[in-house]
Amino acid sequence: MTDRPLLMIPGPIEVSPAVLAAAAAPPRSHVAADFIEDFGTALARMREVWLAAADAQPFVLAGSGTLAMEMAVANLIDRGDRAVIVNTGYFSDRMAEMVRRRGAAVSEVRAEPGAAPDLADVETALADGSAKALFATHVDTSTGVRVDARALAELARRHGVLSVFDGVCATAGERFSMAEWGADIYLTASQKAIGLPPGLALLVASQRALAARERLDAPPPLALDFREWAPIFAAYEARKPAYFATPATTLVAALRVGLDEILGGAAAGAGARAALERRFQRHERVARALRAAWAVLGLEALPKSEELAAHTLSALYFPAGVGPDLVGGIRARGVIVAGGLLPALKSRYFRVGHMGHVLERPEDLLRTVRAVAESLAACEHRCNPEAAVDAARRRLADGLADPRA
Ligand SMILES: *Cc1c(COP(=O)(O)O)cnc(C)c1O
Numbered sequence: 001m002t003d004r005p006l007l008m009i010p011g012p013i014e015v016s017p018a019v020l021a022a023a024a025a026p027p028r029s030h031v032a033a034d035f036i037e038d039f040g041t042a043l044a045r046m047r048e049v050w051l052a053a054a055d056a057q058p059f060v061l062a063g064s065g066t067l068a069m070e071m072a073v074a075n076l077i078d079r080g081d082r083a084v085i086v087n088t089g090y091f092s093d094r095m096a097e098m099v100r101r102r103g104a105a106v107s108e109v110r111a112e113p114g115a116a117p118d119l120a121d122v123e124t125a126l127a128d129g130s131a132k133a134l135f136a137t138h139v140d141t142s143t144g145v146r147v148d149a150r151a152l153a154e155l156a157r158r159h160g161v162l163s164v165f166d167g168v169c170a171t172a173g174e175r176f177s178m179a180e181w182g183a184d185i186y187l188t189a190s191q192k193a194i195g196l197p198p199g200l201a202l203l204v205a206s207q208r209a210l211a212a213r214e215r216l217d218a219p220p221p222l223a224l225d226f227r228e229w230a231p232i233f234a235a236y237e238a239r240k241p242a243y244f245a246t247p248a249t250t251l252v253a254a255l256r257v258g259l260d261e262i263l264g265g266a267a268a269g270a271g272a273r274a275a276l277e278r279r280f281q282r283h284e285r286v287a288r289a290l291r292a293a294w295a296v297l298g299l300e301a302l303p304k305s306e307e308l309a310a311h312t313l314s315a316l317y318f319p320a321g322v323g324p325d326l327v328g329g330i331r332a333r334g335v336i337v338a339g340g341l342l343p344a345l346k347s348r349y350f351r352v353g354h355m356g357h358v359l360e361r362p363e364d365l366l367r368t369v370r371a372v373a374e375s376l377a378a379c380e381h382r383c384n385p386e387a388a389v390d391a392a393r394r395r396l397a398d399g400l401a402d403p404r405a
Contacts, residue, residue, distance in 0.1 A: 005331065008368050009338040010141045010169055010313040010353035011192040016261060019357075022254040023197050030249050031241035038256045039236040039247065045259035048272045049172055049194075050186055050204045053179040057210060057230050059203045060255065062248040065168035065189030067224075068201035069095055072164050072185045073135075074220035075205075075213040079103030081132045084125045084161070086117055086152060090142035090341050091166055095135045107131070113342055114302045116147045119155065126159040132212075133162040133184075138170035142341040144315030144351065145303050146174060153181040162212060168192055171202070172262050172276075173283045173312040173355045184209040190251060193283075193312055195258045195356035199251045280311075282359050287311035289395035290354060293369045296388040297376055302349055312355040315340075317348055322379045326350060329375030335368050362396045 007014050015023070028035045039060075046058040061067060073095070077083060081104040085096045088111065096106050107125045109117040126134065134156040139146045149165055156163035164185040167176060171186065173193030178186050187203040190196035205226060213226040222228060228244050235242035264275025287309070294301065294316055302315035318326060327350050330337050338353070340346040352372070358364050369392045373385030 003334075006335045006358075006364055006367060008335055008352050008354070008358070010351055010355075011189070012198050013191065013193075013195065013353055013356045014358045014361075014364070015195055015197060016258075016357040016360075018261065019196055019254050019258045022257040023250060025250060025253060028249045028253070030243065030247050035249055035253065036236055036239055036241060038253045040239050042252060042256040042259055043233055043237050044268070045256065045263060046202065046204055048268055049259055049262055049276060051177040051179060051273075051276075052186075052204045053206065055207050056178065057205050057207075057226070058233060059201075059205065059226070059229055060233070060247065060252060061201045061203075061224075061229070062199060062246075062251075063201035064198060065166070065187070065192070065201060066094070068168070068187035068189060068203045069166055070098055071201065071203055071220075071224045071226075072187055072205075072209075073098040073102055074224045075216070075226045076133050076162055076164065076185070076209060077102040077104045078217050081105070082107065082130050084109060084122065084131045084134045086122055086134065086136035086147060087111075088116055088137050088143060088145045088147060089113065089140035090343075091140055091168070092135075092137045095137070095164075095166060099135065104132075113143055113345055114145060114304045114308070116145055116308055119148070119151055122152065123155060123159075126155065126161055129159070131159070131161050133164060135164045135166070137166045138176065138186075139167075139174060139310040139312055141169040141313065141351070142315075143302050144310045144313050145308050146170070146310040149176055149183070150181045153183040156184075157182040162208060164209075169310070169312050169355075172279065174310065175280045178204060178206070184212075190255065190258075193355040194255075195261070196251065196254050199248055200255060202255075283311040283355065285398075286354055286359050286365060286396070287314070289392045290314055290352070290365065290369065292395050293373075293388040293392035296391045297373055297383045297385075298381070299376075302345075312353065314352045314354065315349055316352070318350065319376070319381050322376065322381050323347065324350070326375055326379055329378055330371045333371035333374055335371035337368075337372070362393075365396060366393055 171188035
């Protein structure tokens, strides 16, 4: 037990000892043979984790998730295009603003906070055939709502529209099958469910997305251009040195380690798929165990139904008589959680991240439940902390008894 507080926000998150060791290593040259091997391997592993087609192109840039979003928009959208945004909160708003700044028209399909737009409304927005792309946030970190990415990707495909999914709070924590569902871009950042420190923007693009870049009238900014970067990553995968802009060599080495962990040490094929599936299931079980504890504490979730609730974070209303001070009380008990993010509700709720390495550490999950419960009790909210911890413990024991589960 250390005095270091436990980081339970929706990114950055606690990282595994192996990732930490890799991220703390001395920098390497971007053309060193051992770095080329790590980078080539990491790129191939991304296709496995994204469940992407063999001809899909992974991109790894120094930057955050916002940069990956910008890269997607800049390579698909021209002045005068039209895009449909499935808006579930703060990060959907950001994506819409990026599309507008490229000079495109935006049709937003919205729902009230905690809900997801109706598929029928999305279909209506696509019906006149003028949209070029559909953008959705897989898990919106401001509301904890997960959209039905499969249905949206299939809908876009049926209408001949490109589909882009912001997976920044989802990728490797929520099921997403890029090739099978026909999605065109799935993007994330290193500090969320991928389980690394912040610093890498990660994106995989389909052949259709790469072709859309080639048809643009106005090229994207050079530093974000698919056309500049794709040959660089192809070279690394062929174990050849290449240079366009210096990669974050230390973080890329950590990425290889993190992706290896996600795939259970299996390079590819059935073993890797099984490990990835176990990881999705583990996120589901942990989310259910924590939801049981929140229910015992009388906490109401922002997502309006269990079906919409993300497995990577909990967004919870403060109960009556309790306010944002709760977050400080939880911090004083050794656990860092996040406040609200959605402007309209910002001071009415808080968020707890539960993704990545911490899922292998039931004691840390229970410590989190205890810190939330005891802080609530200290705020004079009537609740039973022991019962909440027990509810989570029982469910974690059920679900996690099998070490491979
Ligand atoms: C965190 C997050 C982002 C932004 O990522 P940064 O790394 O902070 O730039 C975008 N979308 C979603 C869904 C996120 O959770």
